[in-house]
Each structure stands twice: as structure tokens, then as C-alpha cells.
Amino acid sequence: MDKAIQTRGAKLAGVIEYWNLSLEGVWLHYVSLGGEMSELELDAYLHGAYGLSGYQHDIMAQAVNELIDMLPVPPRASFSSEPDFDEAEPLAPGDVFGG
Template identity: 40%
Template sequence: MQARLARHAVECAGLETARLWWDYFQLGGEAGMMEVDAFLNGCLRLPAAHRDLLARAINELVEGAPVARVPFSWEIAPSGDDTGPQEHDSTPRTGPRA
């Protein structure tokens, strides 16, 4: 869902993937431009932290434009294929839920 909303915002704002990728990279993103493009086209899943950096980059680039804001992963109800907010922290877990 986050990828679809991101793609919609990018298309409506007329953003180029290279510009989006550069802003995402400047925020600390580690995925390459091809991976970002594949994510926006629904061909690749990215961890929540990377999706959220892309959402932040998109939201900053379209600020003030009549484009819907891209939600962060924790703002979207978890689905069966999403591991949810725990992806934000890469700290190893211990205990029965690890």
C-alpha cells in the first residue's frame, strides 16, 4: 500500500526517480536508484525504514503541491505481508517473541 501511495504522489507531482533517489540517499537511504524504481513499480519490497525514508523524501519534495502526503509505515494498518513497526529498529530481539 505504501508503495502504491508513493508512486501516485511521485506521478502526480511529476518527480523524476533520480531526484527522489538523491533526496532519499541524502536522508541516509541505502537502496540504489534501480531498487527505488522497482519499489515504486511494485516489483521490490523494501524494509520499513527505507520505505519511510522514501516517504519523507517524497513528502519534502511535494510540500506545498496539491499532492496527497505519503504515509509512514506505522500510519498504515499492518497487512498479512507487512511485519509492521518492529522493522524500524534493527536491534536484535530476545525473548519468546524473538
């Protein structure tokens, strides 16, 4: 198998692991986008034991990126000058639209 194919698969596996995506979820999303390999073949590809065309890799990368985009934004620390949104009272409709 071509070293470049193994490298692409390893990098994709690293992204999946970093974002803690499930293999089953990735595979289901991949198939929904037109991917053609089985879940077992996907697992083998991510571990360097199966070759994958550039086209199928790109479908897989698209599926992974879409799943990442669906993840909630991680919480961020607020600055002392910012309101604490957990304790702020909700705005009334007139407060937003000037009515």
C-alpha cells in the same frame, strides 16, 4: 512479497507521479536522508517488484514530502476585491514601517 509492501510502494508511486517528481531527484534526496537502496531498486519498489522495509519506506516518504514542500505554490485566482499584485506598485520602505 507482502501485499502491504506492494500497496505502500504503489501509493508512493502515485504521489510521485501526481506531483511529477523525477525518479532521479527523489532518489538523490532519499539517499541524502540516509536511504540505502539504489535508483534501480527504488524504481522496482515503486512498480511492485522489490520489497522495502518500513524504515526505508519512511525515509523515502520523508524525501518525497520534503520535495513536495519545496515546490512553488500554485497560482490562485484573485477575487475582484483583491488588488492585482502584478500591476500594483511596490511599497516604499516608509509605507511599511510608517517612516
